[in-house]
Amino acid sequence: MAERNAERTRFGRDARENAEAVKALFAENTDLTERVVTGADGAEYLLLFLDGVVDKEALQRFVILPLSASCRGEAPEARHAAADVKLPASPREAAKALCCGSALLFSPGGGTQALELRKPQPDTGKESSPENIVLGPHARFRNSCRSNIALLRDCIRTPDLASAEFALQSGTLTKVAVCYISGVADGRVVEAVKRRVFSCASADVKSVTEFIELFKEDRLSPFPQYVTSERPDRVTEALLRGCVAVIPDGSPWAILAPVSFADFLKSPEDSHSPWIYTSLIRLLRLVSVAITIITPALYVAVMSFHPRMLPVKLMLSAASGRAAVPLPAIAEVVIMETFIELLREASASMPSNVGSTISIVGGIVIGEAAISAGLASPLLVVIIAISAVTSFTIPVYSMVISLRTVRFFSLLLASVFGFYGLIMSLIFMAIHMASLKSMGEDYLFPVAPMRLKRWKRDLVRFPLRWVRGDGR
Amino acid sequence: MNLTKNDGLSVFQLCAITAMGLGMGIPNTNVTYMSPYRQGFITNCLFAAALTLISLVPVLLLVRAFPGRTLYEYSPELLGKGGGAVLNTAVVLVAIWTAASEIRPTMNILRSYLLPHTPVAVTTALMIAAACYALRGGVSSVARCGEFFFVTAAFCLAVVVAMAAPYLDLTYFSRHLAFTGAKETASAAFSVFSGFFPMWMLLFFAPFAKRGKLFAPLAVTVAATGAVFLFMAAVVLSVFGAALPSGMFSPLLELSKLIGGDSGLMPERSNIIFMVLYRLLPRFFACVAALYVAALGLVSFFPRMKPQAAGAAVSVCAYGLLLLPMNDAEMISAGHLCDLAQVGFIPVILLMLLINVFRNRRGSLCAYEG
Numbered sequence: 001m002a003e004r005n006a007e008r009t010r011f012g013r014d015a016r017e018n019a020e021a022v023k024a025l026f027a028e029n030t031d032l033t034e035r036v037v038t039g040a041d042g043a044e045y046l047l048l049f050l051d052g053v054v055d056k057e058a059l060q061r062f063v064i065l066p067l068s069a070s071c072r073g074e075a076p077e078a079r080h081a082a083a084d085v086k087l088p089a090s091p092r093e094a095a096k097a098l099c100c101g102s103a104l105l106f107s108p109g110g111g112t113q114a115l116e117l118r119k120p121q122p123d124t125g126k127e128s129s130p131e132n133i134v135l136g137p138h139a140r141f142r143n144s145c146r147s148n149i150a151l152l153r154d155c156i157r158t159p160d161l162a163s164a165e166f167a168l169q170s171g172t173l174t175k176v177a178v179c180y181i182s183g184v185a186d187g188r189v190v191e192a193v194k195r196r197v198f199s200c201a202s203a204d205v206k207s208v209t210e211f212i213e214l215f216k217e218d219r220l221s222p223f224p225q226y227v228t229s230e231r232p233d234r235v236t237e238a239l240l241r242g243c244v245a246v247i248p249d250g251s252p253w254a255i256l257a258p259v260s261f262a263d264f265l266k267s268p269e270d271s272h273s274p275w276i277y278t279s280l281i282r283l284l285r286l287v288s289v290a291i292t293i294i295t296p297a298l299y300v301a302v303m304s305f306h307p308r309m310l311p312v313k314l315m316l317s318a319a320s321g322r323a324a325v326p327l328p329a330i331a332e333v334v335i336m337e338t339f340i341e342l343l344r345e346a347s348a349s350m351p352s353n354v355g356s357t358i359s360i361v362g363g364i365v366i367g368e369a370a371i372s373a374g375l376a377s378p379l380l381v382v383i384i385a386i387s388a389v390t391s392f393t394i395p396v397y398s399m400v401i402s403l404r405t406v407r408f409f410s411l412l413l414a415s416v417f418g419f420y421g422l423i424m425s426l427i428f429m430a431i432h433m434a435s436l437k438s439m440g441e442d443y444l445f446p447v448a449p450m451r452l453k454r455w456k457r458d459l460v461r462f463p464l465r466w467v468r469g470d471g472r
Numbered sequence: 473m474n475l476t477k478n479d480g481l482s483v484f485q486l487c488a489i490t491a492m493g494l495g496m497g498i499p500n501t502n503v504t505y506m507s508p509y510r511q512g513f514i515t516n517c518l519f520a521a522a523l524t525l526i527s528l529v530p531v532l533l534l535v536r537a538f539p540g541r542t543l544y545e546y547s548p549e550l551l552g553k554g555g556g557a558v559l560n561t562a563v564v565l566v567a568i569w570t571a572a573s574e575i576r577p578t579m580n581i582l583r584s585y586l587l588p589h590t591p592v593a594v595t596t597a598l599m600i601a602a603a604c605y606a607l608r609g610g611v612s613s614v615a616r617c618g619e620f621f622f623v624t625a626a627f628c629l630a631v632v633v634a635m636a637a638p639y640l641d642l643t644y645f646s647r648h649l650a651f652t653g654a655k656e657t658a659s660a661a662f663s664v665f666s667g668f669f670p671m672w673m674l675l676f677f678a679p680f681a682k683r684g685k686l687f688a689p690l691a692v693t694v695a696a697t698g699a700v701f702l703f704m705a706a707v708v709l710s711v712f713g714a715a716l717p718s719g720m721f722s723p724l725l726e727l728s729k730l731i732g733g734d735s736g737l738m739p740e741r742s743n744i745i746f747m748v749l750y751r752l753l754p755r756f757f758a759c760v761a762a763l764y765v766a767a768l769g770l771v772s773f774f775p776r777m778k779p780q781a782a783g784a785a786v787s788v789c790a791y792g793l794l795l796l797p798m799n800d801a802e803m804i805s806a807g808h809l810c811d812l813a814q815v816g817f818i819p820v821i822l823l824m825l826l827i828n829v830f831r832n833r834r835g836s837l838c839a840y841e842g
Binding site for chain 1: 482484485488582586587590595598599602605606608609610613616617619620621623752753756
């Protein structure tokens with residue numbers, strides 16, 4: 001914003017100066033393109049447009065070619081065939097028109113026209129599979145960085161949306177864009193993200209996949225420190241909150257930072273649902289996290305060390321179910337967990353028209369067969385099923401994978417130390433998350449450090465008018 | 473000086489840490505122990521809380537006099553090189569002993585009620601490993617852990633109190649609010665006194681607070697949070713403890729009846745819940761805080777030592793102390809020695825404050841150094 005101190009409020013007579021005045025209103029942007037068109041009379045016209053937003057074919061056909069063509073007695077700027085022409089009165093108005101998909105034509109002598117040449121963004125049609133929602137837009141990113149930035153500009157029509165590009169040093173000539181909203185995102189976070197992207201881009205990275213892995217793996221932590229998303233609406237919401245998005249070319253996944261643990265419990269559908277329902281669902285997701293981590297370990301702890309902790313009837317029922325199982329509780333749990341993970345992997349890899357059927361049949365058959373063969377007790381099958389289902393209530397898939405991984409740590413400690421081991425495993429996780437940071441932001445924010453005002457927005461969802469003005 | 477660079481604490485984190493130290497003493501004092509003092513249990517708790525809060529005042533003054541600096545840094549300036557070194561060494565040793573003494577009773581209870589066949593050395597090693605891991609992240613990480621555990625413990629207590637609400641009997645309240653006399657009040661309050669642990673926490677964590685002026689908001693917040701925490705704990709214990717005079721673990725027998733009925737299988741359930749709520753979390757954090765104080769001292773003696781190595785060294789020392797074969801009498805004696813050392817700390821703090829006043833030749837005890 002500092003560089004816009006000398007904002008001009010009116011256009012002058014010089015086309016170059018007018019163009020510079022509009023460019024000065026934009027934060028750093030690598031998609032802001034300037035083109036000089038020489039008319040038949042030798043006059044120079046300046047075209048300013050956002051690459052990816054404007055239909056370049058229409059620009060060429062209806063603006064550039066007519067401008068260049070020879071025509072006597074007619075002002076060149078009247079010859080182009082753009083359908084919708086506006087005359088912005090000030091550089092700021094012109095900048096807004098740019099963001100809305102217009103191309104700016106600066107004529108010698110000071111005339112400025114905004115030509116509506118927005119490129120229609122085709123509907124992706126296909127639902128983004130790891131981020132399915134019921135309510136809300138169904139768009140997702142594509143593999144082109146420039147198209148993805150254009151999608152974001154569709155949602156955030158302001159010159160403050162900045163994008164800086166970095167090229168990977170490998171021979172693939174791939175680029176990575178860092179997007180943020182100037183004035184909203186913390187400057188230190190933006191610089192930290194850029195440094196990280198630059199260091200990853202400078203490394204011996206052969207592909208976009210390697211870049212993403214290198215960018216994300218900055219610590220030996222099982223918990224993800226960044227949210228990845230294919231959805232423009234999620235990325236838009238994050239940018240408006242002050243996050244920074246890293247969009248690599250060749251991948252539909254945008255990386256968002258900084259994030260906290262609470263961000264992994266938010267779904268893009270939340271803002272489209274009633275606030276009471278959303279608040280309850282978010283609390284349910286929190287409970288789901290606890291169930292996913294704790295229940296298998298609790299089963300092992302109770303069955304192996306503290307069976308008298310159960311009420312009598314439940315204890316007798318569990319004991320009778322385990323009577324035919326020759327294995328210790330930990331072995332029982334590990335076997336069933338392995339079955340579930342195999343089923344999950346198989347259903348993810350199989351074609352969708354047979355995958356769901358095989359998953360259902362496999363689940364039922366394996367569950368029944370395991371009980372009949374004496375590999376597992378019915379209570380355990382229920383617990384494993386509940387644990388698996390609750391893990392998939394988490395909206396961000398990277399967190400789902402992490403939770404399914406860390407619960408083996410709880411399982412291990414519970415199998416050795418019982419309930420004490422389970423509690424100590426949770427303490428270890430709490431300590432680890434308390435020391436974790438995502439681009440400088442505390443991972444357990446807003447619980448530790450405590451920010452009660454942010455609970456209204458992060459842990460639950462209060463109505464917008466109760467939340468506005470709480471800041472970051 | 474802190475264990476890692478660029479750390480800073482918020483006022484609420486300081487309050488949570490201090491309140492944890494305030495509140496953890498109360499649940500560990502059972503009604504049976506209090507019975508010789510014909511004094512209401514809640515009354516004793518409130519007086520003990522008042523005593524603890526009064527003990528924080530000289531600490532706050534000292535912290536205010538030396539903003540951003542720990543005791544290890546300014547004690548040589550005030551007491552001389554030799555005096556400062558002696559004090560710092562004593563603090564480190566007492567801190568390591570305090571860390572060990574926080575864990576020892578918990579491990580014994582664990583062995584008795586939860587894991588009778590698991591060696592204490594093994595269960596202790598796990599807890600010490602967790603404490604060492606907590607130190608790795610620096611003072612702000614320790615503070616965030618304290619904040620998180622405080623919120624968790626307070627939530628658990630609130631749940632227990634809510635579940636006990638149908639069984640609340642106001643006659644028990646009136647009995648436990650009884651006041652019989654000044655002498656009995658004093659002796660009872662001292663017996664419930666949660667030690668100088670909150671004072672230590674404040675002394676060694678407050679220098680890292682981000683806000684410069686801490687006195688008023690910190691004092692008010694500590695008083696409020698500590699009182700709430702204490703009161704809730706006192707309510708729970710008084711309600712249950714008064715109903716069943718069978719000793720330390722009686723408080724939650726009623727709760728376990730609520731869960732599964734009077735089936736004769738309650739002790740395991742009640743002990744497990746008791747362990748989580750009242751023993752493990754606050755005691756664990758107290759151990760971490762004490763080890764942090766010790767590690768900070770070690771780093772001040774050996775500036776080239778890595779913070780992680782200092783944390784590991786003090787953890788190993790505490791573990792070694794825990795494995796010392798001591799019978800109950802020896803343990804109690806050692807505990808009294810530790811308490812005396814902590815009691816003796818107050819005159820040292822007052823002495824340092826006076827020396828600072830005379831050194832700066834200012835009339836106020838709250839003089840800033842810079």
